[in-house]
Amino acid sequence: MAIALASLRRLLSVVLLMAAVLPAWADEAAIRKNLAERLPDLPKVDEVAKTPIPGLFEVRIGTDLFYTDEQGQYLIAGQMIETKTRTNLTEARIAKLTAIDFASLPLKDAIVWKQGSGARKLVVFADPNCGYCKKFEQELQKVKDVTVYTFLYPILGGDSPEKSRNIWCAKDNTKAWREWMVDGKAPGRAMGQCDTAALQRNAELGRKHRVNGTPALVFEDGRRVSGALPPEQVEKQLVASVRKAG
Structure with missing residues (x-):
């Protein structure tokens, strides 16, 4: 019985891990696919990353940043500012991307x-x-x-x-x-x-x-x-x- 419970716990851990990871993959795939299909003149997307805002993703093209929802239905060009510290997150990210050694x-x-x-x-x-x-x-x-x-x-x-x-x-x-x-x-x-x-x-x-x-x-x-x-x-x-x- 103890062995069966241990196996069940391991299986449950794997399922939970997959549940946490797969949506992120699905979101990125959907974003890339939909943006490419709906905006054919948009340059190739280099990177898709989560932002501090749930459901909002950063889309990086070279050193240009855009924001989109999890399905790539909307594309936002603008600045993201964290109001508590008044930090311009977009500016900080671009500074990191464009930094030169x-x-x-x-x-x-x-x-x-x-x-x-x-x-x-x-x-x-x-x-x-x-x-x-x-x-x-x-x-x-x-x-x-x-x-x-x-x-x-x-x-x-x-x-x-x-x-x-x-x-x-x-x-x-x-x-x-x-x-x-x-x-x-x-x-x-x-x-x-x-x-x-x-x-x-x-x-x-x-x-x-x-x-x-x-x-x-x-x-x-x-x-x-x-x-x-x-x-x-x-x-x-x-x-x-x-x-x-x-």
């Missing part, structure tokens, strides 16, 4: 300038013809004790690739970059042989991390920000990233 970045391919001790580090993807990049570069002069690594990333068309080459191939490319971005002095035309392979690697790096606009910032803790930040916000994030890294 700072240590993996090929800093040798960047233009480097330092202010003060240079103890803190910041990476910037920038196009030389980007107005927001110029303004950001000028505002960065107010931030102390930072080393800035700029990956030339000419994605705006026009003469951006030529300007990038002229700056990269200048005798002092840091000086050429800052004179153009801060003072508006155009770089001289690059003459003779110059290894521009770094510019191609920068383009590949940007595509790899889906950098679709400039400026794009990367802090030491991996946090990535699209667009320019005012100096006080840069300072705040530099402090936070150093704390995390430490």
Whole structure:
């Protein structure tokens, strides 16, 4: 009798486990199937995950997030905010998805300038013809004790690739970059042989991390920000990233 009861308990445990797991599989399968059938122009879904809200699922496509019900009948684009702590869960999730391992970045391919001790580090993807990049570069002069690594990333068309080459191939490319971005002095035309392979690697790096606009910032803790930040916000994030890294 004791053996029979033990076997029954084990069987019951397996049944309960299957009951807990199978609905999740069924939900994901239904979501993928229905979204693909009903929204054929929707890119392939990379991941389906539960959210803190019962019956609501996160649908991830690349680094874009959507929300749906368990049957994929509705698709919601928007922000999910946890009201008790006022945490933007969507923003936090995207920050995690888009984070870049700072240590993996090929800093040798960047233009480097330092202010003060240079103890803190910041990476910037920038196009030389980007107005927001110029303004950001000028505002960065107010931030102390930072080393800035700029990956030339000419994605705006026009003469951006030529300007990038002229700056990269200048005798002092840091000086050429800052004179153009801060003072508006155009770089001289690059003459003779110059290894521009770094510019191609920068383009590949940007595509790899889906950098679709400039400026794009990367802090030491991996946090990535699209667009320019005012100096006080840069300072705040530099402090936070150093704390995390430490």
